[in-house]
Amino acid sequence: MSPTRHRNRRSALRRWVPRGAALAALGIAATGCASNEYTRLGVPEPITEQADRVLALWQGSWVAAFAVGILVWGLIVWTVIFHRKRSEKLPPQVRYNMPIEALYTVLPIVIISVLFYFTARDQSILMETEEKADVNIEVVGFQWSWQFRYLDEKGPAGEPLAVEGIPGEDPTLVIPSGQVVNFKLNSPDVIHSFWIPAFLFKMDVIPGQENEFQVKVKEGVEGEFAGRCAELCGADHSRMLFNVEVVDPADYDDRINELRKEAVEAEEPVTEQEGEPAPSAEPSPEEAGQS
Numbered sequence: 383m384s385p386t387r388h389r390n391r392r393s394a395l396r397r398w399v400p401r402g403a404a405l406a407a408l409g410i411a412a413t414g415c416a417s418n419e420y421t422r423l424g425v426p427e428p429i430t431e432q433a434d435r436v437l438a439l440w441q442g443s444w445v446a447a448f449a450v451g452i453l454v455w456g457l458i459v460w461t462v463i464f465h466r467k468r469s470e471k472l473p474p475q476v477r478y479n480m481p482i483e484a485l486y487t488v489l490p491i492v493i494i495s496v497l498f499y500f501t502a503r504d505q506s507i508l509m510e511t512e513e514k515a516d517v518n519i520e521v522v523g524f525q526w527s528w529q530f531r532y533l534d535e536k537g538p539a540g541e542p543l544a545v546e547g548i549p550g551e552d553p554t555l556v557i558p559s560g561q562v563v564n565f566k567l568n569s570p571d572v573i574h575s576f577w578i579p580a581f582l583f584k585m586d587v588i589p590g591q592e593n594e595f596q597v598k599v600k601e602g603v604e605g606e607f608a609g610r611c612a613e614l615c616g617a618d619h620s621r622m623l624f625n626v627e628v629v630d631p632a633d634y635d636d637r638i639n640e641l642r643k644e645a646v647e648a649e650e651p652v653t654e655q656e657g658e659p660a661p662s663a664e665p666s667p668e669e670a671g672q673s
Protein backbone atom coordinates (compact mmCIF):
# COMPACT_ATOMS: atom_id res chain seq x y z
CA MET A 383 0.00 0.00 0.00
CA SER A 384 1.35 3.42 -0.91
CA PRO A 385 1.88 6.04 1.84
CA THR A 386 -0.54 8.39 0.03
CA ARG A 387 -3.40 5.90 0.19
CA HIS A 388 -2.66 5.35 3.84
CA ARG A 389 -2.88 9.07 4.56
CA ASN A 390 -6.12 9.40 2.57
CA ARG A 391 -7.71 6.67 4.61
CA ARG A 392 -6.68 8.36 7.84
CA SER A 393 -8.08 11.73 6.84
CA ALA A 394 -11.33 10.08 5.68
CA LEU A 395 -11.59 8.45 9.11
CA ARG A 396 -10.93 11.79 10.75
CA ARG A 397 -13.76 13.36 8.75
CA TRP A 398 -16.36 10.62 9.22
CA VAL A 399 -15.93 9.61 12.85
CA PRO A 400 -17.12 13.00 14.25
CA ARG A 401 -19.97 13.09 11.70
CA GLY A 402 -21.12 9.61 12.78
CA ALA A 403 -20.94 10.57 16.45
CA ALA A 404 -22.94 13.74 15.80
CA LEU A 405 -25.58 11.74 13.91
CA ALA A 406 -25.88 9.22 16.76
CA ALA A 407 -26.24 12.05 19.31
CA LEU A 408 -28.90 13.71 17.14
CA GLY A 409 -30.75 10.39 16.83
CA ILE A 410 -30.84 9.96 20.59
CA ALA A 411 -31.95 13.56 21.15
CA ALA A 412 -34.57 13.52 18.38
CA THR A 413 -36.28 10.33 19.56
CA GLY A 414 -36.78 12.03 22.96
CA CYS A 415 -36.18 8.85 24.89
CA ALA A 416 -36.76 8.49 28.61
CA SER A 417 -33.58 8.61 30.65
CA ASN A 418 -33.12 4.86 30.98
CA GLU A 419 -34.86 3.67 27.81
CA TYR A 420 -31.61 2.72 26.09
CA THR A 421 -29.98 1.11 29.10
CA ARG A 422 -33.08 -1.08 29.52
CA LEU A 423 -32.22 -2.64 26.13
CA GLY A 424 -35.77 -3.10 24.88
CA VAL A 425 -37.65 -4.24 27.98
CA PRO A 426 -40.46 -2.19 29.55
CA GLU A 427 -39.99 -0.10 32.68
CA PRO A 428 -40.02 -2.62 35.57
CA ILE A 429 -42.77 -1.96 38.15
CA THR A 430 -42.09 -4.71 40.68
CA GLU A 431 -39.17 -5.23 43.02
CA GLN A 432 -38.68 -8.65 41.40
CA ALA A 433 -38.58 -7.06 37.93
CA ASP A 434 -35.52 -5.00 38.92
CA ARG A 435 -33.65 -8.26 39.39
CA VAL A 436 -34.79 -9.50 35.97
CA LEU A 437 -33.65 -6.23 34.42
CA ALA A 438 -30.22 -6.52 36.06
CA LEU A 439 -29.85 -10.08 34.72
CA TRP A 440 -30.91 -8.92 31.25
CA GLN A 441 -28.43 -6.03 31.28
CA GLY A 442 -25.65 -8.21 32.65
CA SER A 443 -26.19 -10.74 29.86
CA TRP A 444 -25.98 -7.96 27.29
CA VAL A 445 -22.76 -6.65 28.82
CA ALA A 446 -21.27 -10.16 28.52
CA ALA A 447 -22.56 -10.48 24.94
CA PHE A 448 -21.20 -7.06 23.98
CA ALA A 449 -17.82 -7.86 25.53
CA VAL A 450 -17.58 -11.05 23.46
CA GLY A 451 -18.94 -9.23 20.40
CA ILE A 452 -16.48 -6.36 20.64
CA LEU A 453 -13.58 -8.79 21.07
CA VAL A 454 -14.67 -10.87 18.06
CA TRP A 455 -15.47 -7.89 15.84
CA GLY A 456 -12.17 -6.30 16.87
CA LEU A 457 -10.23 -9.42 15.94
CA ILE A 458 -12.04 -9.66 12.59
CA VAL A 459 -11.40 -6.00 11.74
CA TRP A 460 -7.79 -6.25 12.90
CA THR A 461 -7.27 -9.32 10.72
CA VAL A 462 -8.99 -7.80 7.70
CA ILE A 463 -6.93 -4.60 7.90
CA PHE A 464 -3.51 -5.79 9.02
CA HIS A 465 -3.31 -9.35 7.74
CA ARG A 466 -4.36 -9.09 4.13
CA LYS A 467 -2.79 -11.36 1.53
CA ARG A 468 0.56 -9.81 0.68
CA SER A 469 2.24 -12.50 -1.40
CA GLU A 470 1.79 -16.04 -2.62
CA LYS A 471 3.70 -17.29 0.41
CA LEU A 472 1.59 -19.36 2.77
CA PRO A 473 1.28 -17.53 6.14
CA PRO A 474 2.26 -19.38 9.34
CA GLN A 475 -0.37 -22.03 10.14
CA VAL A 476 -1.69 -22.21 13.69
CA ARG A 477 -3.94 -25.28 13.46
CA TYR A 478 -3.48 -27.64 16.38
CA ASN A 479 -1.94 -24.86 18.38
CA MET A 480 -2.56 -26.27 21.86
CA PRO A 481 -2.85 -23.03 23.87
CA ILE A 482 -5.33 -21.58 21.37
CA GLU A 483 -7.37 -24.79 21.20
CA ALA A 484 -7.53 -24.88 25.00
CA LEU A 485 -8.61 -21.23 25.05
CA TYR A 486 -11.41 -21.94 22.55
CA THR A 487 -12.72 -24.63 24.87
CA VAL A 488 -12.20 -23.08 28.27
CA LEU A 489 -13.41 -19.56 27.53
CA PRO A 490 -16.94 -20.53 26.36
CA ILE A 491 -17.29 -22.87 29.35
CA VAL A 492 -16.36 -20.01 31.69
CA ILE A 493 -18.84 -17.65 29.96
CA ILE A 494 -21.69 -20.19 30.07
CA SER A 495 -20.96 -21.04 33.71
CA VAL A 496 -21.09 -17.40 34.77
CA LEU A 497 -24.37 -16.83 32.87
CA PHE A 498 -25.76 -20.04 34.34
CA TYR A 499 -24.79 -19.09 37.87
CA PHE A 500 -26.56 -15.72 37.76
CA THR A 501 -29.62 -17.16 35.98
CA ALA A 502 -30.01 -20.00 38.49
CA ARG A 503 -29.47 -17.65 41.43
CA ASP A 504 -32.07 -15.14 40.22
CA GLN A 505 -34.54 -17.81 39.17
CA SER A 506 -34.54 -19.41 42.59
CA ILE A 507 -35.06 -16.01 44.24
CA LEU A 508 -37.87 -15.07 41.83
CA MET A 509 -39.67 -18.38 42.40
CA GLU A 510 -39.73 -18.02 46.19
CA THR A 511 -43.26 -17.96 47.58
CA GLU A 512 -42.40 -18.27 51.26
CA GLU A 513 -43.24 -14.72 52.26
CA LYS A 514 -46.66 -14.15 53.81
CA ALA A 515 -48.70 -12.46 51.09
CA ASP A 516 -50.91 -9.43 51.77
CA VAL A 517 -53.16 -10.29 48.84
CA ASN A 518 -53.88 -13.72 47.37
CA ILE A 519 -55.26 -13.96 43.87
CA GLU A 520 -56.12 -17.02 41.85
CA VAL A 521 -55.78 -16.55 38.11
CA VAL A 522 -57.77 -18.90 35.92
CA GLY A 523 -56.75 -18.83 32.27
CA PHE A 524 -59.29 -20.45 29.96
CA GLN A 525 -60.10 -20.50 26.27
CA TRP A 526 -60.15 -17.55 25.76
CA SER A 527 -60.07 -15.10 28.60
CA TRP A 528 -59.19 -14.79 32.27
CA GLN A 529 -60.86 -15.00 35.63
CA PHE A 530 -59.32 -13.26 38.63
CA ARG A 531 -60.43 -14.57 42.02
CA TYR A 532 -59.64 -12.47 45.08
CA LEU A 533 -59.17 -15.33 47.52
CA ASP A 534 -59.13 -13.16 50.67
CA GLU A 535 -62.42 -11.46 49.81
CA LYS A 536 -65.64 -13.35 50.17
CA GLY A 537 -68.65 -12.46 48.03
CA PRO A 538 -72.34 -12.78 49.01
CA ALA A 539 -72.42 -16.53 48.42
CA GLY A 540 -69.26 -17.13 50.45
CA GLU A 541 -67.28 -17.66 47.26
CA PRO A 542 -64.20 -15.49 46.61
CA LEU A 543 -64.98 -12.29 44.73
CA ALA A 544 -64.15 -12.77 41.07
CA VAL A 545 -63.92 -10.90 37.80
CA GLU A 546 -64.23 -12.76 34.53
CA GLY A 547 -63.71 -11.61 30.97
CA ILE A 548 -64.90 -12.87 27.63
CA PRO A 549 -62.95 -12.58 24.37
CA GLY A 550 -63.23 -8.98 23.27
CA GLU A 551 -64.20 -7.73 26.73
CA ASP A 552 -60.98 -7.65 28.68
CA PRO A 553 -61.21 -8.20 32.43
CA THR A 554 -59.34 -5.90 34.80
CA LEU A 555 -57.05 -7.16 37.51
CA VAL A 556 -56.61 -4.72 40.40
CA ILE A 557 -53.60 -5.03 42.69
CA PRO A 558 -52.19 -2.79 45.42
CA SER A 559 -48.72 -1.26 45.26
CA GLY A 560 -46.19 -1.80 48.03
CA GLN A 561 -47.76 -5.11 49.10
CA VAL A 562 -46.86 -8.72 48.49
CA VAL A 563 -49.29 -10.26 46.01
CA ASN A 564 -49.40 -14.03 45.61
CA PHE A 565 -50.70 -15.44 42.34
CA LYS A 566 -51.94 -19.01 41.96
CA LEU A 567 -52.37 -20.02 38.33
CA ASN A 568 -54.87 -22.60 37.11
CA SER A 569 -56.33 -23.69 33.79
CA PRO A 570 -59.37 -25.87 33.09
CA ASP A 571 -58.45 -26.58 29.46
CA VAL A 572 -55.06 -26.05 27.78
CA ILE A 573 -51.77 -24.40 28.65
CA HIS A 574 -51.85 -20.60 28.78
CA SER A 575 -49.23 -18.18 29.98
CA PHE A 576 -49.92 -15.34 32.38
CA TRP A 577 -47.88 -12.38 31.22
CA ILE A 578 -47.76 -8.83 32.49
CA PRO A 579 -44.94 -7.24 30.47
CA ALA A 580 -44.27 -4.57 33.13
CA PHE A 581 -43.44 -7.41 35.59
CA LEU A 582 -40.73 -8.58 33.14
CA PHE A 583 -42.08 -12.00 34.01
CA LYS A 584 -44.50 -14.61 32.75
CA MET A 585 -45.53 -18.01 33.98
CA ASP A 586 -47.34 -20.91 32.33
CA VAL A 587 -50.88 -21.70 33.41
CA ILE A 588 -51.09 -25.48 33.22
CA PRO A 589 -54.17 -27.69 33.61
CA GLY A 590 -53.81 -29.96 36.61
CA GLN A 591 -50.80 -28.15 38.00
CA GLU A 592 -51.09 -25.08 40.16
CA ASN A 593 -48.22 -22.68 39.50
CA GLU A 594 -47.49 -19.91 41.94
CA PHE A 595 -45.43 -16.75 42.17
CA GLN A 596 -45.24 -13.57 44.21
CA VAL A 597 -44.54 -10.00 43.33
CA LYS A 598 -44.40 -6.71 45.15
CA VAL A 599 -45.16 -3.67 43.05
CA LYS A 600 -42.82 -0.88 44.04
CA GLU A 601 -44.25 1.61 46.49
CA GLY A 602 -45.69 4.69 44.82
CA VAL A 603 -46.20 3.02 41.44
CA GLU A 604 -49.73 3.44 40.16
CA GLY A 605 -51.30 3.12 36.75
CA GLU A 606 -52.72 0.88 34.10
CA PHE A 607 -50.69 -1.84 32.51
CA ALA A 608 -51.30 -4.42 29.82
CA GLY A 609 -51.58 -8.15 30.37
CA ARG A 610 -51.82 -10.97 27.90
CA CYS A 611 -51.59 -14.69 27.26
CA ALA A 612 -48.14 -15.64 25.99
CA GLU A 613 -48.83 -19.22 24.96
CA LEU A 614 -50.57 -20.03 21.68
CA CYS A 615 -53.68 -21.70 23.08
CA GLY A 616 -56.18 -21.81 20.24
CA ALA A 617 -58.19 -19.74 17.75
CA ASP A 618 -58.82 -16.74 19.99
CA HIS A 619 -55.46 -16.75 21.74
CA SER A 620 -54.75 -13.22 20.52
CA ARG A 621 -57.87 -11.95 22.27
CA MET A 622 -56.75 -13.18 25.70
CA LEU A 623 -55.94 -9.69 26.86
CA PHE A 624 -56.48 -8.14 30.25
CA ASN A 625 -55.85 -4.88 32.03
CA VAL A 626 -53.86 -4.49 35.20
CA GLU A 627 -54.57 -1.57 37.48
CA VAL A 628 -52.07 -0.85 40.20
CA VAL A 629 -53.57 1.33 42.93
CA ASP A 630 -52.46 2.35 46.39
CA PRO A 631 -53.65 0.07 49.21
CA ALA A 632 -56.48 2.40 50.36
CA ASP A 633 -57.88 2.60 46.82
CA TYR A 634 -57.52 -1.14 46.58
CA ASP A 635 -59.94 -1.61 49.47
CA ASP A 636 -62.39 0.75 47.75
CA ARG A 637 -62.14 -1.22 44.52
CA ILE A 638 -62.77 -4.48 46.37
CA ASN A 639 -65.81 -2.97 48.08
CA GLU A 640 -67.17 -1.84 44.69
CA LEU A 641 -66.66 -5.35 43.40
CA ARG A 642 -68.50 -6.77 46.39
CA LYS A 643 -71.39 -4.36 45.84
CA GLU A 644 -71.62 -5.42 42.19
CA ALA A 645 -71.57 -9.07 43.22
CA VAL A 646 -74.39 -8.47 45.70
CA GLU A 647 -76.43 -6.64 43.04
CA ALA A 648 -75.83 -9.43 40.55
CA GLU A 649 -77.08 -11.91 43.16
CA GLU A 650 -80.34 -10.07 43.99
CA PRO A 651 -82.63 -10.92 41.03
CA VAL A 652 -81.79 -14.59 41.46
CA THR A 653 -82.66 -14.76 45.17
CA GLU A 654 -86.19 -13.64 44.18
CA GLN A 655 -86.61 -16.66 41.92
CA GLU A 656 -86.45 -19.55 44.33
CA GLY A 657 -84.41 -22.62 43.62
CA GLU A 658 -82.21 -20.99 40.99
CA PRO A 659 -78.48 -21.58 41.36
CA ALA A 660 -76.40 -18.54 42.28
CA PRO A 661 -74.68 -17.03 39.26
CA SER A 662 -70.92 -16.81 39.19
CA ALA A 663 -69.65 -13.36 40.06
CA GLU A 664 -69.37 -11.84 36.65
CA PRO A 665 -68.29 -8.29 35.98
CA SER A 666 -70.87 -5.78 34.87
CA PRO A 667 -70.57 -4.83 31.16
CA GLU A 668 -69.09 -1.44 32.05
CA GLU A 669 -66.38 -2.98 34.14
CA ALA A 670 -65.50 -5.75 31.73
CA GLY A 671 -65.31 -3.20 28.92
CA GLN A 672 -62.83 -0.97 30.71
CA SER A 673 -59.62 -0.45 28.91
Ligand SMILES: [Cu+2]
Pocket residue numbers: 523524573574575611612613614615619622
Ligand atom coordinates in the same frame (compact mmCIF):
# COMPACT_ATOMS: atom_id res chain seq x y z
CU1 LIG B 1 -54.16 -18.51 26.24
